[in-house]
Amino acid sequence: MTDLKTTGQQLGRRSWAEPWKIKMVEPLFMSTPEQRRAAMEAAGYNTFLLKSEDVYIDLLTDSGTSAMSDRQWAGMMLGDEAYAGSRNFYRLEAAIQQYYGYKYIVPTHQGRGAENLISQAAIKRGQYVPGNMYFTTTRLHQELAGGIFVDVIIDEAHDSTHPHPFKGNVDLDKVQALIDRVGAANIAYISLAGTVNMAGGQPVSMANVRALRALCDQHGIRIYLDATRMVENAFFIQEREEGYADKPIAAILKEFCAYTDGAWMSAKKDNLVNIGGWLALNHEDVFEAARNMVVVYEGLHTYGGMAGRDMEALAIGIEECVEDQHIRSRIGQVRYLGELIEQWGIPIVQPIGGHAIFLDARAFYPHLAQIDFPAQTLAAELYLDGGVRAMERGIVSAGRDPETGDHRYPKLELTRLTIPRRVYTQSHMDVVAESVKAVYDRRAETRGLTMTYEPQYLRFFQCRFAPK
């Protein structure tokens, strides 16, 4: 395997730095251990239920938490807040067409708005939706539309220690086996994510999507891409796949998208805005259906739940996020944190992915059973130690099987330290790593949690726990 480390010393040359400087700051406050204990109890040991003002370093998510550039803020002043036909929509449409290459664009308020539209427009009740690992909101929308999600990611993705450089790849044999079992007509589409969030931010290779396209063409199956972190995916292709080292990120992104029939997007991630999303399609039939439905769920088809100024900031964010220097420093910062943590032998998902460090909570707390919610426990412990907010990505996030009502027991039981884009400094990463180490050092004394409240949908957002 190639050496995936990027710090200056390891490459034997000078260090990299962010391609921006800080113009405006937001103060942070550090709470006392007693204040954090009280806040955690009030939040039912669920980091989603903490007040933001009680958090010191917020690594809950990279969603909507980016710092916008001065160009984006200037763009906010150019908002055309007409109900219909805002000029910012046409600018956004042109940016998506230019950088992602799709024909038809439907704006939405955020990613799950677009997931709802594509699921309703492209899934018939009882159809199967194969995908490279589930994502929480994506699978729920597919299920609500009557679809049955089938995991077709390569087996290596479910093993946190496996060093495969493209752990997000689709296993084509699994897709073929599904086609043989249920017939191509009973497959709604392939749900392809780049990178794969729940696997640890792992990429899909260009060779894999090319081969998937060829297989799908033989059977008349469409491929829809979750493009939420596809720019990060393009970085890994540039770094690891033969023939792409000298290609710009923008060119890699466009080539990848060209193998797919459309994409949905949470613009709150790669696209560097605090709110927004879109659905992009190459086929008129699905576009017609989605454009018709957007007026029911989101807003008119020229704003889809966003203000004109949001669409302007988003169009500029799209241009900025494909810059090679930007993405290199973004992933460089994630790796900086990961390499600090792994030097102490603390188990994290390998290789380090695009948007976050995923602590392997099973290996962290080998004395806890999965039903003791080890990843949720670890997220709570991190907050209690130093005010760092992380997110559970294990049994709680996986929810219950809609057929049996039982917990789903995913192989990966992870706690995610997610890095917002252009927000924190290297010193913040040092503090986070030290907190992880402190929690690791007292791991043997740590007990698990019991779930005391569970809502029906996407339980991880609102459920509550008590210490065992």
Ligand code: PM9
């Ligand atoms: N992802 C994340 O923190 C937001 C909260 S958890 C649901 O990782 C992918 C790959 C995502 C994603 C959100 C969505 C939904 C779709 N696909 O949050 O609705 O990571 O904009 O996007 C979160 P929205």
